[in-house]
Amino acid sequence: MxxxxxxxxxxxSTSNYHKLSIQISLNGLSFCVVDILSNTLIxxxxxxxxxxxxxxxxxxxxxxxxxxxxxxxxxxSEVVVIHKNNLFNLVPKALFxxxxxxxxxxxxxxxxxxxxxxYDEIDSHDIVNVYIPFVNINNYIYDIFGEFEFKHNGTxxxxxxxxxxxxxxxxxxxxxxSDQQMNITIIAEKKLLLYNCFNxxxxxxxxxxxxxxxxxxxxxxxxxxxxFFGAIKEEDAIYQLCYEYVKNISIFIPENTSYHLxxxxxxxxxxxxLNTL
Numbered sequence: 183m184x185x186x187x188x189x190x191x192x193x194x195s196t197s198n199y200h201k202l203s204i205q206i207s208l209n210g211l212s213f214c215v216v217d218i219l220s221n222t223l224i225x226x227x228x229x230x231x232x233x234x235x236x237x238x239x240x241x242x243x244x245x246x247x248x249x250x251x252x253x254x255x256x257x258x259s260e261v262v263v264i265h266k267n268n269l270f271n272l273v274p275k276a277l278f279x280x281x282x283x284x285x286x287x288x289x290x291x292x293x294x295x296x297x298x299x300x301y302d303e304i305d306s307h308d309i310v311n312v313y314i315p316f317v318n319i320n321n322y323i324y325d326i327f328g329e330f331e332f333k334h335n336g337t338x339x340x341x342x343x344x345x346x347x348x349x350x351x352x353x354x355x356x357x358x359x360s361d362q363q364m365n366i367t368i369i370a371e372k373k374l375l376l377y378n379c380f381n382x383x384x385x386x387x388x389x390x391x392x393x394x395x396x397x398x399x400x401x402x403x404x405x406x407x408x409x410f411f412g413a414i415k416e417e418d419a420i421y422q423l424c425y426e427y428v429k430n431i432s433i434f435i436p437e438n439t440s441y442h443l444x445x446x447x448x449x450x451x452x453x454x455x456l457n458t459l
Contacts, residue, residue: 200224202258202327203458204244205335206319207266208234209361211243214455215251218259225251226455230361237316244319254326261330262458263323266363269293270313270334272377275303278310286312302337307344307374311337335454336365340377342457343367346436352407353399356434357392358453359412359420364388366395375399385420389427396428403427409434412453 204213214226227247235243248254269291283299293299293314302311313334323330343356353370362383368376376399380391396403411434414421425431436453 200256200258201260201262202253202256203262203264203455204323205264205266205455206240206244206316207335207363208237208240209363211240211247212455213247213253215253215256215258227251237318240316241318241322244322248326258327261323261327263320263330263332264335264338264454264458265313265315265319265332266335266454267314267316268379268381270311270336272336272340272374273310273312275308275310283312287314302333304337304341304344307340309340309374311340333458336377336379338454338457339365339367340374342436342453343369344372344374347372353401355392355396355401355406355408357408357410359410359414361413364391366392368395368399368401385423388420389423392424393427404429406430407432411436 199217199219201216201218202213203215205211210228210230212226212228215224216222217224229243229247269287271286271290273286278301280301283301284293284297287293287299291314297314298317299312299314301313303309304311311334313336315332315334320332323332339358347354347369351371353368353375356367356369358365358367363379363381365379366376367374376395378395380387382388382391392408393403396406406428408424408428408431410421410424410431414433416433421431421433
């Protein structure tokens with residue numbers, strides 16, 4: 183298990199206007215608290231696990247983190263929970279029927295009869311993200327804070343990139359890199375062409391999924407713009423391998439938030455967390 187954090191606690195802020203954002207996956211979790219009056223980060227932590235954990239084990243880690251940072255004893259003006267998993271499917275709104283949620287997932291995800299299936303609407307682009315949240319985490323958060331907002335991390339990524347995309351008619355492939363997972367978003371003319379996520383374990387896995395996504399849309403490896411962001415740098419082996427196959431690549435630095443974050447703090451906070459602040 184690896185950790186990145188600052189050492190503050192929530193109680194160190196003099197303001198009562200706090201916003202809590204949490205992201206959960208089976209490979210790790212992260213959270214941050216900001217003061218919405220002073221636009222400053224109060225506390226943050228990002229934990230990555232070397233092995234996949236169960237939702238029950240993840241809950242235990244959240245309980246420990248909340249106790250350590252005195253989160254459970256605090257009051258928040260807003261609480262947002264982000265569920266990060268592969269149990270999702272994007273559906274055009276014109277084809278969406280809320281009574282058929284299981285049918286949207288059953289062909290590309292293993293679902294159980296008692297799974298709780300929900301959806302996020304990306305209204306301005308007529309897209310619905312159908313997914314399975316971590317119900318035990320939601321129940322725990324509700325027991326502590328009452329009503330709160332929750333989303334799938336794919337919803338946050340797609341909404342944020344569609345909003346910030348300013349490349350005109352050009353097709354751009356955005357690749358968000360995190361620990362053993364890559365999220366590929368392809369946008370042209372402010373329209374979403376493709377969004378998917380893949381688990382990778384080697385740099386060869388990474389380039390395979392990238393080339394596969396480009397091939398599905400018949401995009402030219404020599405000319406298409408590919409922008410990497412997240413846990414990747416130009417000197418990384420993954421970046422260097424990608425450059426052998428896709429020439430027009432670069433590191434993308436999104437404009438994440440209006441909150442005042444030091445460079446070291448921003449590096450330690452997940453992109454999806456930053457875009458829920």
